Amino acid sequence: MIALLAVLAWAVTRPRGLPEAVVGAPAAIILIAAGAIAAGTAAAEARQLAPVIGFLAAILVLAHLCDDDGLFRAAGARMAGSSAGRPRRLLAQVFLTASVTTAVLSLDATVVLLTPVVFATAARLDVRARPHVYACTHLANSASLLLPVSNLTNLLAFAASGLAFGRFAALMALPWLAVIGTEYAVFRRFFAADLASSGGDGAAGQAALPVFTLAVVGLTLAGFVVASAAGISPAWAAFAGAAVLAARALARRRTGPAALVRAADPAFLIFVLSLGIVVRAVVDDGLGAALAPLLPGGTSLPALLGIAALAAALANLTNNLPAVLVLLPLAAPSGHAAVLAVLLGVNIGPNLTYTGSLATLLWRRVVHRHGSAPDLREFTTLGLLTVPAGLTLAVLALWAALHGIGG
Amino acid sequence: MTDRDTTIRSVFIWVAEGTWRASVDAALRLAPAGAGFTVLHVTPSEVADAAHGAYLGLFGRGGPDPGQRLGELAAASATGLLDAAERRLGRRCARLEIQGIPEREVVRASVHADLLVMARDGDRSRLGPKSLGKAARFVVDHAACPVLLVWPESAPHVGTMPPPPRDRDAGRGRGEARAAARPRRRRGLPRGGGEPS
Structure with missing residues (x-):
């Protein structure tokens, strides 16, 4: 338990910006050495996590190469062109782009790569950036429901659920649309003043659509479904897509091996692996038994609502990554409906608090005691307006999907 | 009457995305000759904060912090906007680029101004x-100087005004008067104004 707290505390405070793996990996090794987790159990956990981590690395590289090829710049130009300086139209365009980017290239791509492009687009159009930037940060979480690749939490749950790629997407499509619709309705009202001021005649800017890159992403997506249906891990499709784009970029000298390795973020991959082992040790040591009575059994509508609410609450304590690692082994025995309900909670829930984590929030309060802390009223109000409503509607939609197309 | 000097010497113009042209034009039209201008833009710090928060939410993933990138982009955008405002003004003016909560910073910055020009x-x-x-409401309530509040587009027709309360009381029970009391949608607004939702 102390090991888990140390790892989480380090991840929250990030002393001197050092990577989380600096504490994560030694913590996992100490737990194994001290016998807190049997070496066999740790190895089994690592074997289970390794393919997920490989999959994640491939997606991170794929998104990075898409950015190198100008995909997000082109998306910015398209949003600017079709919104014609009208903020409400731009918001609709941002919702569409951010939802699709998050679903296909994961939430990291939306946060790190798309958000700056959206800001620049709004600035160029002379419209207020606030609603559009908030749309990116919210949709990075709430629109990450659709595909296993949209969020690391999904990849973990996907591995645990035993669902095929296509089936996962089919069951999550309705909740995905429900939560995006809720966000859109709230945003239109909440930011009515910002969205009322029409922009100037800012030039839309030109950026050629990288057709080849887009085609590779499309084929990768098709590859996920086909590979999964054929019983092959869809991670191979992600590797293939990333390999094609990487080979092309290397041949054209637009990237180097070092940049590709950086894009895969090895320190983070090691952190996920160690966190998985540490969480496993703590769950086996009693946290699992303590939490099990809180998790509703069965897959009735009230049970699914309860699971999602508990997952959302747990995700907001530290972060949704440890939350999903803790909850998956508890929910998995109830079947994939329960696993998907956990995902709704851990993916939509983080919009409730700044950084999706009360721990980070409190830490930042401490750090900023003498400086200027971020103004969180707006952020929190927006979270309170979107999360409970979005989560409830998403669970209803999941329940309908489970009954409509068969659980 | 006091002998307080009421000459308008210092005019502050709040430059905000989408509406700044109307503010600059109104200042040019209405400020007395010889008045000095200050163009003022506030970048809401919460925008970069929101992006930074989302990045922290990724819990340890590397890569550049979009909050920092947004901060740089916002600074460039503010400079560009003030450049454009200065060009439209057609004369030299003082410039203020501030970060923070816009309405509070505007009140604070304009405390010694003789007139603050801003758009709805x-x-x-x-x-x-x-x-x-x-934000505009806050500035109107708290500004320490006279405020000139202008329409970003053409001013509304006087017919959009609802009837006074006395008429509404007299017409209680009659559907026609009740309907008229509701705020009417403006017609013929320039783009961005009356778009159906």
């Missing part, structure tokens, strides 16, 4: 309390 920032498709946004 609310939802003007329905004229009523909400057609003056939260």
